[in-house]
């Protein structure tokens with residue numbers, strides 16, 4: 001991997017969301033509560049790579065994605081773009097950042113104006129950032145449709161006239177219209193049928209190569225993440241607990257949670273999926289973070305130190321880091337990780 005300055009990086013990123021208090025809670029004088037969505041995330045994203053970010057629902061991966069594109073401001077920590085703190089950007093830099101880093105959302109229906117044709121949507125995107133002289137915009141709209149493999153007559157149609165996969169292509173075309181360098185894709189295909197997912201993923205892979213894009217691919221589907229990513233970061237309770245090149249992570253995980261997550265993947269071992277085990281190994285509440293390792297309450301290898309000291313990410317091989325007090329992950333214990341994997345399989349649904 002390149003030793004150049006990462007195109008994006010985050011350091012000690014923290015984000016909390018206040019929980020609305022009931023009247024009773026106010027009268028009783030109970031202290032306000034907050035969901036700890038991100039708890040000290042450190043991460044580098046290298047130019048030209050696809051970084052997969054995985055974890056269970058509520059692990060903070062979507063909050064992290066939104067902080068990366070400035071849709072959310074973190075409470076603590078720094079997001080850097082090409083080494084510069086994005087919170088310090090003045091108007092011109094901020095505008096350039098907003099163009100160079102684009103987000104594609106899970107549900108394009110929510111982000112596409114239903115009253116605008118595809119031509120109007122793309123023309124607006126091209127005009128806002130003055131990407132082309134006015135006279136060249138119609139031709140560029142056609143180029144963009146061709147880029148995402150939509151027919152030319154799509155330009156005159158409205159979002160409701162398209163299938164989910166086609167709408168996602170329109171969302172990709174709109175993101176590409178401003179010629180970004182980084183794409184943050186949050187659950188890009190999770191609302192689509194499996195056959196359509198493959199088409200959209202293959203399109204994204206093709207575009208990444210042709211346009212030298214950097215892609216941050218946030219997803220809970222490990223098959224997709226393995227297929228598309230160069231590196232993968234695993235999140236748990238608002239922290240990155242393991243990050244590694246994709247094959248190292250999938251074949252030799254170094255964190256007990258990663259191993260359980262892989263064990264829970266239905267395509268790897270469908271016979272283990274069972275709702276009976278859902279009551280075991282619950283995710284701790286993000287309202288009350290446990291002291292020490294966030295995974296201690298579910299970990300089959302927990303020992304005293306884990307309950308008082310939160311482990312840092314430490315090297316486990318080339319480009320491989322894990323946050324665990326164990327020097328190496330023991331061979332699987334037959335019963336406990338299986339039960340844990342089953343509970344994770346249920347909580348991912």
Ligand code: SF4
Pocket residue numbers: 255256257293294295296297299300301302303306311323324325326
């Ligand atoms: Fe398990 Fe302890 Fe490692 Fe946390 S630090 S993952 S509790 S062994």
